[in-house]
Amino acid sequence: MSTSMAELVKRDVVLANRILARENVIDDFGHVSLRNPENPHRYFLARSRSPELVTLDDVMEFTLEGEPIDQRGRPMYSERAIHGCIFMARPEINAVSHFHARSVLPFTVCDEPLKPLFHMASVIGERVPVWDSQPEFGDTDMLVNTLPMGHSLAKAMGSGLAVLIRGHGAVVAGESIRNMVMSSVYLKENAELVLQARALGKPLYYLTPGEVEKTGAMLRSQLASDRAWDYYVARSGFRGM
Amino acid sequence: MSTSMAELVKRDVVLANRILARENVIDDFGHVSLRNPENPHRYFLARSRSPELVTLDDVMEFTLEGEPIDQRGRPMYSERAIHGCIFMARPEINAVSHFHARSVLPFTVCDEPLKPLFHMASVIGERVPVWDSQPEFGDTDMLVNTLPMGHSLAKAMGSGLAVLIRGHGAVVAGESIRNMVMSSVYLKENAELVLQARALGKPLYYLTPGEVEKTGAMLRSQLASDRAWDYYVARSGFRGM
């Protein structure tokens, strides 16, 4: 992989971190990864640092098993298994985010599935599954910090683009950085919307399966994708290094 | 139409975009149009771009059928039919906004009409109708992107100044840019208020029809209209090009 291309992908890792921090999807904890486009068995992820503060020098390369290629003493996120295990299970996925946006958490501790209530949320799929560490792993420190946990989580995600974690947060995957960012934002937004709507009672009309499919495809098109991306980039204030 | 007047109207399109973004009415998607004051069969609308980022060069002119006068390769919003069909049906309307403010969405998916609960919201009219694409058009990508859909939406709006779209958002119309902006802001604010009020139970006292009429007229007066406009313009930070 040429140095310049590696730099471009690392730059995108920084950009995705900054965007998700700016859009209030991610806070002090949480992380974002991009698969190495020249070596699908590796991915890029920041060293242990809050997304809002990540810079180019913080971006490290890892094997899918979570081993650093060139650690140089940098501390590492302990939940690398989230990223590696999804990249292993899903060859078409090239970007993964993990975050604790508060609005998604109620859907992990109450008996109510998270489904798209407005068109923009069609990018999260018909229904977002919830993974719980308890049944399989018992009392833990609640981090997805082993490969067995990562595999179990990836299995729960199935062929979808998002999965929630009980009492913890969410994981979102995308074919591209743009899709992953947009789905991360609208997963959070849709959860907020459903909570807000409950002031009027249970919503009567979620999107139909046909609407989810058609609207999701439309939002992943070049026209919609570019509009959202330009907006996110401009608001992030990120101007390269 | 003289160049200078066209420039002034285009500048207003940019201003309205920036104001509605600043006031959190509009976000990455959504758009704002103004009818051409010298040719009522045409209107101005930005190219496909998030309202917060729109600049003068982005403003394009369209026929009411949505055909660009001078496209110059610029990508276009696919929901132009919203604007054109309302301008066709309502000669007195000169400004239209479309947005996805979250607070209005619950009123499109629950069985609760949106009505003015405080005096400032009298500008939205007695009761805001909801349009749903399903009964007439079935499973779609949920965009109002054909003339038949636009006509159906305009019909649902009737002689009012606002209409909601199920699982999608809202459309607001005004005789002037000032009225349209104020109604857009207070449609969102009133929806938030009703949701908030529900913490105490169903509101007992909405505005009476007489209050809606008298207060709406007062708020469209020069004195009230100027005060709101100066506030919005100052907060938008927009200083021309």
Next chain:
Amino acid sequence: MSTSMAELVKRDVVLANRILARENVIDDFGHVSLRNPENPHRYFLARSRSPELVTLDDVMEFTLEGEPIDQRGRPMYSERAIHGCIFMARPEINAVSHFHARSVLPFTVCDEPLKPLFHMASVIGERVPVWDSQPEFGDTDMLVNTLPMGHSLAKAMGSGLAVLIRGHGAVVAGESIRNMVMSSVYLKENAELVLQARALGKPLYYLTPGEVEKTGAMLRSQLASDRAWDYYVARSGFRGM
């Protein structure tokens, strides 16, 4: 009255406007007045302008009946009767605010009195009355824009420091600008708190009458009053003219 003292009081009018805008108590509409300390039959109030934008040149002097002393063509708020009628009825009151903070509105349209739920809110008194223009004045444009309406509102306020207006907003009075500002902020904050608390059900413990009295007195003391005031002034960003 010496010019310099008039200037100081006018400056305080600007400051109070800016503070209440900064603390999200007041928005595009709403206003703040201070009684003339050298002539209790007159008060100062801005010309018709949003509080966030008010400057020294906007501050006008009025008789208690709402007549301008030196209008110089400046447009005037139409609700001057709120201020004048409270100053007439309450000689000990020297500062009045009127605003539409959303959180207080549910308490004007639902059957739930607004009472202090936490100690800081003791400054609003044991229970805030609600005034409704309908029974006495019928369908109006909902503004308190005549002396009879102002007198009726002042009567509803009684000897208290705050009154709510059905479907409209709130009025807060204080012996000093500091008391009025603090009570305005905590009226809004307490309303937000009660609405938020309702997620857990009806609150079981409001402040007792004895607590309201003792805590209110403590918060109007020099020590507490100074701390809040310095905070508000610093955050307002207002540095004189």
Next chain:
Amino acid sequence: MSTSMAELVKRDVVLANRILARENVIDDFGHVSLRNPENPHRYFLARSRSPELVTLDDVMEFTLEGEPIDQRGRPMYSERAIHGCIFMARPEINAVSHFHARSVLPFTVCDEPLKPLFHMASVIGERVPVWDSQPEFGDTDMLVNTLPMGHSLAKAMGSGLAVLIRGHGAVVAGESIRNMVMSSVYLKENAELVLQARALGKPLYYLTPGEVEKTGAMLRSQLASDRAWDYYVARSGFRGM
């Protein structure tokens, strides 16, 4: 104690004040203390001033009984007993915060215990007790401003790290400034989360005791603690004096 070390601890007091203001945990009232590391019978606390405005010159030293070492005319917080009494009762505690974050207040006036609903909140312990001044002290000005009140509050906190005060706020303790800050932030965040979750009904799954213990220990580790701290410091904008 060397001057330079005293200066470092005082600087940390300022930093903790600024961080908790920036993270919206603390507002115009509330305060933060650090025990003197060279004399455990004394602690540092700002003079009577809003946390957002505290500077190095405002930091005073006190005996555990709340007597100032070198007052120099500076006004003092009247609730010093909160800090002194916890430092007396808990030798392992070196940092204490007191604040009125709105989201914790509902848990002091409704019949619902505050417990960690997501992993980050494990730092507040299994269940946060509520202290009420009424049963023991009757109608007061609701301040914890005497040693008997402070002792009673410290007793209610027991061996935990947080205690709520009915109709008033919260107190959080930590072995270090870092732990105290993180627990203060996540106490507030968890309270917000529980309130939000109630839109879907009563949460079914709080953290288990085993999860609280293991996750709490993990979050107090160097790796997690450093990440949060760097984030808070960067966001505070505080760059020394």
